[in-house]
Amino acid sequence: MTLEWNATEICLALGVRPVGAAEIAGYRQWVDVESDALAGSAEIGRRQQPSLEAIRKLAPTLILSSKFRHQSLEARLRTFAPTVLLDDQPSDNDLLAAVYGNIRDAADALDRQPAAQALLADFNERIDQLKILMAESARGRKILVAQPLPGVPRLRIFAPNAPVARLLDKIGLPHALDLPPEPFGFTTIDLEGLAAIGDDACLVLLADHVPADLSSAALWPMLPVVANNGVKLAGSRNWPFGSTASLAKILQDIASALS
Incomplete structure (x- = not known):
């Protein structure tokens, strides 16, 4: 289950469909990464205020979200399922390093490490290609x-x-x-x-x-x-x-x- 769009994007990119996700319509409008895979995912409310009752009813095996967004809810979320909050606002302000780190952390939680390695390798290759293209x-x-x-x-x-x-x-x-x-x-x-x-x-x-x-x-x-x-x-x-x-x-x- 994902409570933040970034977590949803990472899950889908790693080949995992969340049983529930926050603001699915908004995700399709603004992010639109692997959106078709959310067809079977339940709506669990707003990112700012997810429905705790909907989360409880879905009985997720893992909750993945944002440290910035939901740290105050972490203790409550852990009563429903193991919870991993991705650090999207690191203290060193290195937001690009956080992109890489969050994928690895999500992959560890989802047991999708090979998929994460392939995802990051493909991303790095695309950056290198753009560098050559735009030289x-x-x-x-x-x-x-x-x-x-x-x-x-x-x-x-x-x-x-x-x-x-x-x-x-x-x-x-x-x-x-x-x-x-x-x-x-x-x-x-x-x-x-x-x-x-x-x-x-x-x-x-x-x-x-x-x-x-x-x-x-x-x-x-x-x-x-x-x-x-x-x-x-x-x-x-x-x-x-x-x-x-x-x-x-x-x-x-x-x-x-x-x-």
Whole structure:
């Protein structure tokens, strides 16, 4: 049983269908990794507040979730089944290392170690392939990945320690702003903050279009990155807080946007 989307993605990627999962419809909409395999999984409520009664009735043999999300419920969850909480907010803020570590921890709990080794090897190979593919287009460029925030002219900027930013750096696209690591891997900036991005950088939006809240602002066309045609769209169907499959999709969509 999984109480968080990241745990659900990892389980499905390892070939294990959870008997129950939280917010299945939302998982299909935002994450959409092996979603068809959830056809037989029961809905157990919201990620923030799973139904303890639904969990009890399903009698799971293992509960897999997030340390950040459900540490306060751990003692209660353990009365239903052995519980493993993945550390998705590590104290050292190394969120990419946490992606790898969480897969290994989940595999140990699920007895799927060979599947985890194959999953991580395939992921590393895809990163290496993207590095080769983007060798020319990445040369000398810096990048900033962001999510528009609805209703306001602000962006959620992924910090240098976010998994997507760390992987882009490995590929050869370093971060375009001098930002500190963030506990959740992102910070929020306004249009004035975007003015610090050089005209040689790219701003990649995880969106299908530039929101009107941004494009209609008087400052927007004056930003160096905008004036130099440096804003690219990677599509809104991306989940930057997920595991390897989610991250591989984002990187591929970014590569397509930059090509």
